[in-house]
Amino acid sequence: MPAEAGGEALQSRxxxxxxxxxxxxGAIAYVPFLTILLPTRVTAMAGTGDIALLAYATFAGAVAASVSNITFGWASDVTRARVPWIAAGLVSSCLLLGAFGAVVSASAVILLLVAWQVALNMMLAPLAAWAGDEVPDAQKGTLGGLLSFAPAAGAGAGVLVTAPGLAAADTRLWLVAxxxxLCVTPVLLVGRPRTVAISSVEGSVDHARRRPRGEVARMWLxxxxxxxxxxxLFAYLLFWLRSIDPGMSDAQVAQIFGLILLGAVPLALGAGRWADRHDRPFTPLALCxxxxxIGLLVMAGAPGLGTAIAGYMLxxxxxxxFLSLHSAQTLRVLPRARSRxxxxxxxNLTNTAPSLVTPWLTLALVPHxxxxxxxxxxxxxxxAATILLIGMSRPV
Structure with a gap:
């Protein structure tokens, strides 16, 4: 990778x-646990009361995650240090994850889940901000493409740790940890990022790259x-597909989901590199x-299972x-480096708020x-997201 592009120093490959x-x-830390290991443990412990307990625990965990992500992001801003917070969150979240093997009561599940979410976001929040500190705008598309590996890694880890005969229930928790x-430690020990000048709206580096007001709100919305x-779609996909074909199994849905995650990786890498080369950071977002x-409209009018699956895959x-590239390009529009x-x-509230919105939206529309x-x-x-982003498709 060249050291410079368009006069801007680049970060090392x-x-x-x-x-x-x-x-x-980070994805491996929560995807297998929240989607497989935690529900399994709750069912084994609570029996017929598993749905209610899981709902309470998930809600409390989501609130804790939202608050702690903001808190630790702010703390890493104030201390002007990301790595110590990431390391502390890594150690504490892994220890708390393993501790779930010892819980025996509903209250313990909820309290431990809240503590784990706090520790996990002690790692995740500074980790996200670290990219803004070290990766220049000229590489944010490439960064977004690389981030597309995370969802696939999370799903793959879930398949690995639940492989028959590999590990007992309690051991699976430590295997995830x-x-x-193994994934987080290398960048802390040998990442050694180059010192590069990162542009910011504050103008400390480049006054010419100020972004128009309102772009942060557009990206957020x-x-x-x-x-x-x-x-x-994640919550109700199986129900919808079974309404078309009652023989649709959860394993088939999981296979479709896995194919999408794998297929998104090369597409995101290609789109991110294109955005960097052409200095069109928001065009791929609007297109996605x-x-x-369009995919949702295909699903709405699907006459059969084949068209339904095609629409969902699209x-x-x-x-x-979109989500992978958006995570990287958001760093471009944040107004202040000191509060990144x-x-x-x-x-991050855009990741947690939908879980509170979608049940009510579904209940309001599907019955009628x-x-x-x-x-x-x-x-x-x-x-509407497309319309918001079209106006941002040309660089400032």
């Missing part, structure tokens, strides 16, 4: 790849709208949001690429208009 590996470690350590669509809207690929961690914590009505509404959200 080694740091970019090790950073992407660390972000994948080990994978997280666009991500929220796409996240609401993805969260609704628009494609997601939506899923577009949404996955806190501001990213506020952006079926899944067709829901998908049309979600397509409108994705189309």
């Amino acid at each position: 080694r740091f970019l790849w090790l950073y992407a590996l660390a972000v994948a470690g 080990l994978l997280v350590v 666009a991500r929220l709208m796409v996240q609401v669509s993805e969260a609704a 949001a628009g494609t997601a809207a 939506f899923g690929l577009a949404a996955s690429v 961690g806190r501001d990213l914590g506020l952006f 208009f079926g899944f067709t009505g829901l998908f049309i509404a979600l397509a409108a959200f994705a189309a």
